[in-house]
Amino acid sequence: MPFLREPLLPGPSDQDPDQDRPSQSLDADRLDRLVGAVARERDRTAFAALFRHFAPKILHYCLKLGADRSTAEELVQDVMLTVWLKAGSFDPAQATVGTWVFTIARNRRIDRLRKEMRPAPDPADPAMTPQSHATPEESAQLVQSSRHLQEAIGSLAANQSEVLRRSYFLEQTHEEIAEDTEMPLGTVKTRLRLALGHLKRSLGDKA
Amino acid sequence: MTLPLHHPDDQLLIGYASGQERAGKSLLVATHLAYCPDCRLRVASYEALCGSWFEELRCDDHDSLGGLDALLDRMDGLLAAGRAPAEAKPSRPAPAAPTGGRLVPEPLRSWLPEAIDTPTDDGSWREISTGVWLSGWERTLSGTTICLLRMASGAPVPAHHHTADELLLVLQGAFSDEYGSYALGDVAQYVADTDHHAQGASEEDCICLFLLDGELIFLDAEGNPA
Numbered sequence: 001m002p003f004l005r006e007p008l009l010p011g012p013s014d015q016d017p018d019q020d021r022p023s024q025s026l027d028a029d030r031l032d033r034l035v036g037a038v039a040r041e042r043d044r045t046a047f048a049a050l051f052r053h054f055a056p057k058i059l060h061y062c063l064k065l066g067a068d069r070s071t072a073e074e075l076v077q078d079v080m081l082t083v084w085l086k087a088g089s090f091d092p093a094q095a096t097v098g099t100w101v102f103t104i105a106r107n108r109r110i111d112r113l114r115k116e117m118r119p120a121p122d123p124a125d126p127a128m129t130p131q132s133h134a135t136p137e138e139s140a141q142l143v144q145s146s147r148h149l150q151e152a153i154g155s156l157a158a159n160q161s162e163v164l165r166r167s168y169f170l171e172q173t174h175e176e177i178a179e180d181t182e183m184p185l186g187t188v189k190t191r192l193r194l195a196l197g198h199l200k201r202s203l204g205d206k207a
Numbered sequence: 208m209t210l211p212l213h214h215p216d217d218q219l220l221i222g223y224a225s226g227q228e229r230a231g232k233s234l235l236v237a238t239h240l241a242y243c244p245d246c247r248l249r250v251a252s253y254e255a256l257c258g259s260w261f262e263e264l265r266c267d268d269h270d271s272l273g274g275l276d277a278l279l280d281r282m283d284g285l286l287a288a289g290r291a292p293a294e295a296k297p298s299r300p301a302p303a304a305p306t307g308g309r310l311v312p313e314p315l316r317s318w319l320p321e322a323i324d325t326p327t328d329d330g331s332w333r334e335i336s337t338g339v340w341l342s343g344w345e346r347t348l349s350g351t352t353i354c355l356l357r358m359a360s361g362a363p364v365p366a367h368h369h370t371a372d373e374l375l376l377v378l379q380g381a382f383s384d385e386y387g388s389y390a391l392g393d394v395a396q397y398v399a400d401t402d403h404h405a406q407g408a409s410e411e412d413c414i415c416l417f418l419l420d421g422e423l424i425f426l427d428a429e430g431n432p433a
Contacts (some may be wrong), residue, residue, distance in 0.1 A: 118230070119315075133244075150252055
């Protein structure tokens with residue numbers, strides 16, 4: 001069955017150019033349902049909607065991280081094929097669809113662009129310490145520390161979040177950030193230090 | 208069961224979550240995660256942050272978007288075939304049977320040639336001072352040197368100087384230094400040019416994963432490079 005044709009590009013229509021294209025404004029619930037439809041019913045229309053939503057983001061991400069156009073397109077195909085094949089393993093309780101797709105894109109581009117493997121724990125490994133091994137006290141601490149970090153992330157100053165994003169997500173050097181944002185190098189470093197300090201304080205009295 | 212008390216710093220955790228951190232330190236972080244439910248949650252929070260940045264990406268290059276339309280059509284056949292792309296799955300050796308202590312968790316276990324607590328006189332360890340050994344096994348991953356450090360109870364690691372970051376992850380036993388004591392799953396992180404004095408602090412030998420970015424120079428009694 002061919003895909004229903006719905007071009008990625010808005011036509012030369014009377015659409016408000018500032019308005020997000022519908023494909024980019026799918027809300028979290030809708031994305032959950034689309035992944036569910038792909039997992040349960042192998043629904044290609046749902047897949048096409050996910051593709052229209054995520055493919056431009058994956059492409060942009062890979063280009064930003066140094067892929068050439070054809071490699072970036074191969075990565076888009078790779079990531080979206082993984083979405084198709086692994087939709088059944090997506091757990092909305094663990095992460096949003098956007099975060100799940102990000103982790104797939106991250107792993108693929110490390111593999112492809114850096115030719116490195118990404119070490120990760122194996123949840124099926126009997127030697128892994130399950131969360132259930134925590135004492136009640138430790139469990140309470142876990143929940144609290146996770147909440148504190150969420151709050152810290154949510155309360156990051158916008159300009160600190162931006163240097164964090166550029167440094168870790170776009171992997172820019174301090175110099176590249178300074179050049180792109182026309183900030184003095186010292187300001188970039190200060191904001192990064194402040195951002196990390198803000199996140200670290202959420203650890204509280206933990207070492 | 209006591210969970211780890213000493214964790215990798217947030218720079219390492221967010222770097223691991225975003226994919227910015229390279230393979231060497233990621234191996235240590237990932238192995239710590241196997242011991243530490245707390246840091247697993249922390250990494251999940253940082254992945255969610257990266258996920259939100261990913262969702263904000265906008266691609267305005269119309270040429271690229273046009274290419275994606277064609278790509279979606281081309282994928283039709285792939286979806287029907289439903290085959291996974293050839294995934295580079297490293298062939299995993301069977302878990303090395305531990306001779307005594309706990310099994311080292313993944314992902315480190317697959318990297319190790321054998322159980323970590325082999326006898327110190329079987330040729331797989333190199334004694335650098337009384338009661339302190341480095342493993343013969345050594346790997347370099349993305350510029351980071353990786354091996355095992357072993358300390359007998361009370362044996363101090365000889366004075367050394369390191370020009371870049373040094374990281375330890377406890378895989379068996381415990382050790383202590385002037386900053387605290389470290390047990391199973393704990394991470395000790397030392398920045399370049401700092402002094403620290405680790406020594407074994409458990410009845411059994413303490414065995415750690417040892418990561419070093421730069422050169423390690425042991426010092427003689429006068430504090431000069433040996």
